Amino acid sequence: MNQNSEALKQDDRTPVTVQENERKRTQPTNIKQRRRKPRPSGKKVLKTTLSYATLSIVSLIMVGPFLWLLATSLKSGSENIFAYPPQFIPENPTLANFGAVLEYFPFFTYLFNSTVVAILTVGANLLFCSLAAYPLARMQFRGKSLVFILIISTMMIPFQLLMIPIYILALNLGLQNTYLGLVLPHATTAFGIFLMRQAFLTIPYELDESARMDGANAFQIWWKILMPLVRPSLVTLAIFTFMMAWGDFLWPLIILNDQSMYTLPLGVQSLQGNFSSNWRYIAAGSIISVLPIIIVFAILQRYFIEGAMKGAVKG
Amino acid sequence: MKQRKFTPLMFLLPGCVILGAFIFYPMIQAIWLSFTDYNMIQQNPNFVGVANYKELFADELFWKVLGQTLLYLIIVVPALVFLPIFLAILVNQQLKGITFFRSIYYLPVVTSMVVVGIAWKWMYADQGVLNFILQSLGIVDDPVHWLTSTSTSLFAIMAVTVWKGLGYYMVIYLAGLQAIPSNLYEAADIDGASKWKQIIHITIPLLMPSIMIVTIMSSISAMKVFEEIYVMTQGGPLNSSMTLVYYIYNQAFDSLEMGYASAAGVILFIVTLMFSIVNIAFMNKREQAMKG
Incomplete structure (x- = not known):
């Protein structure tokens, strides 16, 4: 109670309260407002x-x-660890489980695989999506709207239907247990093309035309004029693709059977099988495996959250 | 505006080759496979007409799985449409450290489903934290076998899907909330409208575009739920937590019944298509709005 009235006194001096007082003065007939008057800041x-x-x-x-x-x-x-009631604070905290689990759990191999796959997937998407988006946004050619509709229509096809033929195709191409096999099916997304097309549409045409008069060809206009101007969209696409590639589980599960090619999610899942009920090790392995993404998120959180806001059109 | 004829083609080529090879070609092949008896072991698929579909519709497990998938949708989608609105309102306040809270709520989104599944499997253990809390509060007398009982396993997994998705949809709503002009609330304040009334009469109606997007997105992703089931229950016990994608996966990669699984995949496609058509229509509307 005491603290409350102290805070009340302090708050009385804030500009918000001054404004409120002013409002009350201008509307003297408002009974409700007057009744609220005695301790507005306490309420706050x-x-x-x-x-x-x-x-x-x-x-x-x-x-x-x-x-x-x-x-x-x-x-x-x-x-x-099965004590009841559960002990939330460990009695003798130890890092021994982490040391032990790292002996059986090739964390750095998985981390390396995940990183390679994520970087290749992001790079491929940034390049191929913005290449394909350029003529769709800024050139006139026959069949343009048909091409665009066909590209957009791929968003409606669930990967879970395609995974069977893609698996057969990947086996035939010798892509099982390869990075290429993990990356290729996700190397271009309709969402990415859509996003980049939107970005290119917002840039004034005069820029292209003046560059063309200076003798630049289409590729140079794309790379030197447009790409630097759509950097925010490229960041959004990069974050989106990164999240997709980093967390992907179903496709790696299907196409990999060699443990040394496992990405982090598959590696963590294999902990459950390898240490069937040793929850200390499973927990330690899981915690290690989330550290990289938590560090990346902590550094780039602004872009993650902005990206999710802008990427809301993804199906 | 001089431009060589094949210039657009050169730009489009790499992306279109990939989309063609990994979406259009497999799409046609999946439909073709659904009319064959292909099972990976034999060399060539034999055309069997609609036999796979007939078998599918006669399979009790398929109907059970389809029913469970729709139940998943019916419960998870409303939860993911409404709960994040309140989270978004909560983190849209002008308070010190609010970005910290936003990040905390987003944490499950960036964490892989495998780790989330493991964390929750441990929460759901018979002597785990969840049972401890419920018993302490006197809500249940005996520990609930969340993931190992046929009556609770599906619901326990739904809760995890919702929990992991909250932060993502919260951010989408946050973008919507920040687009609502603040003078509307100021006017409502002057009129003496309560906070709750303001949410019902101002926030929700103006958030409608975001609500539509979230409904469609969460419906499509609920139709495709797989990872949480694979990590936590493998569809069990007694198929009580099996959904359509898990069934397709099982048929294709455990039983190697590629033709049969493709037929189930086509059913999945038809159901998600209905949601996607609405999605695309909505995107076009947004695109036009952006062009202004």
């Missing part, structure tokens, strides 16, 4: 506290399962 403090409380509870729900996994991974062999 309460509201803020309530907001933070809700935010924190939701946070706990969103990170709780990860924290519980982390706690389990830090428990020593002598501690019962």
Whole structure:
């Protein structure tokens, strides 16, 4: 109560309250407003506290399962991980499980594979999608709208239908257990072409024309004039493709049977089989495997969230 | 505006070759395979007409799986359409450290489904945290066998799908919320409208475009649910958590019944197509709006 009235006094000096007072002065007949008058800032403090409380509870729900996994991974062999009630804080925190799991779990191989696949997929998409989007946005040619409709229509076809023929095709092309086999089916996406076309459409045509008068060819206009101007869309596409490639599970599951080619999600899944019920090791391996993406996310979170906002058209 | 005839083709070629080889060609082949008895072992597929479809429609498991997939859709989609609106309102406040909370809520989105599945499998354990919380609150007396009982396994997985998707759809709504002019709320404040009334009468109606997008996106992805099931239950117990994509995967890569699985895939395609048509129509509308 004491704290509340102190906060009230402090808040009285803030400009918000001044504005509110002014509003009340201009509308003297509003009874409701006047009744609220005695402690508007006290209410504000309460509201803020309530907001933070809700935010924190939701946070706990969103990170709780990860924290519980982390706690389990830090428990020593002598501690019962099935204790009831659950022990949220490990008795003798130890990194021994991490050391042990790294002996059987070739984390760095998986990390390397995931990184190679993600970089190749992102690079291929940035290049091929923006190449294909350029004539669709800025050139006149016969069958243009047909080509565009055909490209967009691929968004409607679920990969889960295609995975069977693609698997047969990949086997015939000798792509099983290769990086190329992992990357090629996702090397161009209709979403990427759509996104880049949108970006190119927003750039004024005068830029192309003046460059053409200076003797630039179509490729030079694309690369030197347009590509630097659509950088924000390229970032969005890169983040989107990266997330898709990094988290992909179904296609690697089908096309890989050689453990040394496993990407991180497959590697982590194999932990469940290898340490059937050793939850300390499974937890430790899972925690190690999410560290890279959490670090990337921490650094680039602004782009991740902006990208998701702009990428909302993806089907 | 001079331009050589094959210039557009050169730009389009690499992307179109990939889309052709990995989408159009497989698409035609998938439909063809669905009319054959191909099973990987024999050299050549034999045309069998609609035998696969007949067998599919006579298969009780297929109907069970289709029903479970639709149940998945009916429960997960409304949850993913409405819960993130409240999260978005929550993180749209002007508070210190709000970006930190946004990132925290987005964390499950960037984490791979495999790790999410493992974390939740551990939460759902008989002596796990979830049962402990529910027992402490007196909601259940005995531990619930979340993932190992036929009556709860599907619902337990739904909860994980929702939990992982919340942050993603929250961000889409956040973009929608920030486009709503703040003077509408100021006017409502002056009129003495409660916060709840403001949500119903201002926020929700103006958020309608985002709500449409989220409905379509979450419907299509709910139709294709696979990873959480593979990681947490493998479709069990007794197929109680098996959905259409998992069934296709099982038929194709466990039983090697490629023809039969393709027929099930075509059914999946037809169902998702209905959602996609709405999606494309909606995108065109947005595109026109952007052209202004």
